[in-house]
């Protein structure tokens with residue numbers, strides 16, 4: 001009796017393995033599910049039928065065969081329905097991705113169906129949303145850059161035409177033309193720097209630097225224009241500040257951007273201060289002023305490319321709105337952080353942190 005039972009068990013196992021191997025090779029999810037359902041229903045029934053024939057010589061072969069076929073058909077129908085409920089939402093995600101590939105950035109997939117497929121739809125939509133945001137930012141960047149490049153170019157062209165037509169002598173326009181060319185050069189330099197930051201192509205010549213000297217040097221650099229504006233500039237460096245590991249020329253560039261902003265936004269009789277202190281394993285540099293400050297809702301936005309407050313837009317000699325974006329790129333390339341806040345007594349405070357040199361104990 002044990003012999004035929006072992007034969008039936010062995011044959012069922014072998015058939016199950018073969019079916020699993022075949023199902024793995026089927027090209028679509030629908031076919032695999034059908035194969036799985038058929039295997040799960042037909043194999044046990046076939047085993048029962050075979051046992052009946054071998055062990056009890058049962059005469060009900062036809063009945064069992066009919067039951068097996070009906071069960072097999074029911075399983076296939078069930079599998080087709082289940083496959084459909086999975087495949088329809090998957091197909092909709094595929095359609096949305098094709099739309100996205102054609103450049104329709106607003107294409108989104110439905111987030112329904114079985115949980116895993118809904119998660120796939122949500123992940124796809126998140127990616128599509130980020131792509132749309134990036135493309136918008138890029139479009140805006142190009143629009144702002146071309147606008148800011150066109151303005152000095154148009155003014156240069158107008159002055160050249162006036163000279164050519166003999167309306168004004170060349171000498172009368174030379175200083176203004178110089179200014180416009182310098183402005184254009186600075187804009188192109190800034191855009192180039194941003195492109196290098198984006199591409200991760202910055203070359204940071206890292207050294208251990210004592211920040212006191214570096215800050216003093218930057219403050220001296222803006223002292224003349226501060227005096228001309230009637231603004232007091234001072235630096236306060238804590239004695240215990242450790243050395244930092246940074247590329248000094250790039251940190252100088254960041255500080256000069258912050259100092260230029262502070263001076264630009266501080267009225268005469270105002271003051272600008274650079275403070276350097278230890279801050280939880282890093283060194284914090286803050287540039288604060290007694291100017292109009294940055295509105296609380298714009299503290300983050302101020303670091304966006306080409307963003308300027310309306311008051312800054314109207315100001316004479318206003319910049320392009322790239323200084324803080326470059327500062328953020330450079331500070332983050334050092335592994336630091338930069339943020340803006342309101343100075344408690346009025347005015348703005350922009351702070352950044354730089355990691356201390358590895359050879360120093362954290363303070």
Ligand SMILES: Nc1ncnc2c1ncn2[C@@H]1O[C@H](COP(=O)(O)OP(=O)(O)OP(=O)(O)O)[C@@H](O)[C@H]1O
Pocket residue numbers: 190257261262265289291292293294302303307308309310312313318319320321322323324325348
């Ligand atoms: N110290 C500050 N006080 C008040 N507003 C500020 C200050 N610093 C920056 N801002 C605001 O943030 C905006 C962006 O500053 P950012 O340095 O990026 O550009 P910008 O100074 O206008 O031009 P650029 O730096 O390219 O010459 C400024 O236009 C101004 O509106």
Ligand SMILES: [Mg+2]
Pocket residue numbers: 257260261319322323324
């Ligand atoms: Mg600036």
